[in-house]
Amino acid sequence: GQQLNQSPQSMFIQEGEDVSMNCTSSSIFNTWLWYKQDPGEGPVLLIALYKAGELTSNGRLTAQFGITRKDSFLNISASIPSDVGIYFCAGTFGNEKLTFGTGTRLTIIP
Amino acid sequence: GAVVSQHPSWVICKSGTSVKIECRSLDFQATTMFWYRQFPKQSLMLMATSNEGSKATYEQGVEKDKFLINHASLTLSTLTVTSAHPEDSSFYICSARTPGTGGTDTQYFGPGTRLTVL
Numbered sequence: 001g002q003q004l005n006q007s008p009q010s011m012f013i014q015e016g017e018d019v020s021m022n023c024t025s026s027s028i029f030n031t032w033l034w035y036k037q038d039p040g041e042g043p044v045l046l047i048a049l050y051k052a053g054e055l056t057s058n059g060r061l062t063a064q065f066g067i068t069r070k071d072s073f074l075n076i077s078a079s080i081p082s083d084v085g086i087y088f089c090a091g092t093f094g095n096e097k098l099t100f101g102t103g104t105r106l107t108i109i110p
Numbered sequence: 111g112a113v114v115s116q117h118p119s120w121v122i123c124k125s126g127t128s129v130k131i132e133c134r135s136l137d138f139q140a141t142t143m144f145w146y147r148q149f150p151k152q153s154l155m156l157m158a159t160s161n162e163g164s165k166a167t168y169e170q171g172v173e174k175d176k177f178l179i180n181h182a183s184l185t186l187s188t189l190t191v192t193s194a195h196p197e198d199s200s201f202y203i204c205s206a207r208t209p210g211t212g213g214t215d216t217q218y219f220g221p222g223t224r225l226t227v228l
Contacts, residue, residue, distance in 0.1 A: 033216065040222070042114075042219035042220050042221045042222045043203070044219070045217075045218060088153065088154070090217075092215075097144065097156055098217055101153065102153050
């Protein structure tokens with residue numbers, strides 16, 4: 001099925017650094033969702049975006065719904081060890097199924 | 111946020127047997143649930159959309175006779191892998207869509223079920 005382009009594929013950072021990842025699509029969405037998945041677990045919803053241009057924060061996480069409705073980014077400030085995991089973006093239009101990004105694997109170097 | 115549970119969390123079975131996985135929305139009613147499969151180091155791939163009281167809609171390439179889906183109530187959907195084979199070994203994850211107004215639907219995921227077919 002269709003997938004969103006998510007970048008980067010992986011990131012290796014030091015604790016305390018800021019992180020930025022983004023997602024792009026060839027088609028427009030009216031909802032963008034960002035999830036985090038730990039090994040052996042299901043994805044956990046981090047942030048939901050419902051309006052073009054919307055900027056939403058959840059603690060150290062900030063996500064934006066792109067003006068063109070074809071992209072979104074997620075920033076994590078001052079990373080900590082528990083931020084390690086795989087981050088997925090997902091988009092949907094109306095009541096259609098979610099389209100998932102390819103994922104960004106975040107690793108924190110000690 | 112909304113809570114979705116799955117049972118069992120892991121299962122090991124012999125080739126040729128059938129396995130049933132349950133997905134429940136614990137604190138909300140979900141008219142629509144989804145079943146995904148995830149292979150190692152890959153993203154989630156949608157298998158089917160489960161609608162309460164009607165037949166599931168399967169994605170292209172997913173055998174509906176092999177992956178039986180029943181959405182018997184607003185809080186329960188089941189996936190039965192019939193005559194499982196080693197290639198069916200995977201991580202199966204369900205999600206439930208919460209009702210929203212003005213296009214604010216959101217999907218919450220269960221913790222997943224690890225199926226290993228010997």
